[in-house]
Amino acid sequence: MSELIKHPKVMKKLQQEATEIGQGRSMIPEEDLEKMKYLKAVVKEALRLRAPLPLLVAREARHRVNLMGYDILPRTQVIINAWAIGRDPVSWKEPEEFMPERFLNNPIEYKGLHYEFLPFGAGRRGCPVLLFAIVLIEHILANIVYKFNFLLPNSVKDVDLDMTEANGVTIQRKSPSLVVASPRSHYM
Numbered sequence: 059m060s061e062l063i064k065h066p067k068v069m070k071k072l073q074q075e076a077t078e079i080g081q082g083r084s085m086i087p088e089e090d091l092e093k094m095k096y097l098k099a100v101v102k103e104a105l106r107l108r109a110p111l112p113l114l115v116a117r118e119a120r121h122r123v124n125l126m127g128y129d130i131l132p133r134t135q136v137i138i139n140a141w142a143i144g145r146d147p148v149s150w151k152e153p154e155e156f157m158p159e160r161f162l163n164n165p166i167e168y169k170g171l172h173y174e175f176l177p178f179g180a181g182r183r184g185c186p187v188l189l190f191a192i193v194l195i196e197h198i199l200a201n202i203v204y205k206f207n208f209l210l211p212n213s214v215k216d217v218d219l220d221m222t223e224a225n226g227v228t229i230q231r232k233s234p235s236l237v238v239a240s241p242r243s244h245y246m
């Protein structure tokens with residue numbers, strides 16, 4: 059939500075898609091989420107730039123491996139930084155920018171097969187509820203942007219929104235998110 063509020067053009071495009079798919083109904087049903095290609099790109103981009111669990115569950119090396127010149131001995135604890143992987147300039151153009159368009163017509167998925175994008179981890183310790191989490195996020199986001207506009211209070215400008223992240227196991231903004239939600243008239 060913070061990235062959407064900071065990027066009003068992205069929010070507008072997402073709301074246009076929601077209006078098209080919602081067709082004036084009281085709610086966008088789960089079965090229509092598949093048609094919302096821009097929504098899916100927005101969710102992926104948020105997971106790339108703001109990986110909610112930045113460090114994956116720690117692993118232990120089973121064999122000796124040489125990785126980019128580093129010798130990793132058996133039983134070494136390895137911590138994988140999914141947050142940094144999602145911002146690696148080798149894999150991502152303008153990695154610090156929030157640009158959902160990068161995921162349109164792009165086969166990269168978060169299911170643990172594309173190692174440049176691991177918001178849910180990978181392998182046998184990968185997040186077991188990935189599909190449930192994605193449906194929840196998409197369904198809630200589709201419906202709140204369908205029904206509401208969001209403005210920053212106290213004349214704060216979107217460009218000035220402080221996106222500093224707090225330290226912790228999960229990522230969240232350091233300052234609280236204060237927004238004013240107003241109903242969209244007839245969801246238009």
Ligand code: HEM
Pocket residue numbers: 109110111113114115116140176177178179180181182183184185186187191
């Ligand atoms: C946006 C939502 C979520 C994200 C981005 C996320 C991400 C992750 C990540 C990165 C891991 C570590 C994977 C690895 O090390 O390879 C993980 C593990 C796990 N997640 Fe999620 N998760 C989300 C939601 C949830 C929810 C809603 C639940 C429970 C209802 C959940 C339950 C778990 C559990 C139990 C593990 C540990 C699996 C294991 O160690 O074997 N996650 N999740």
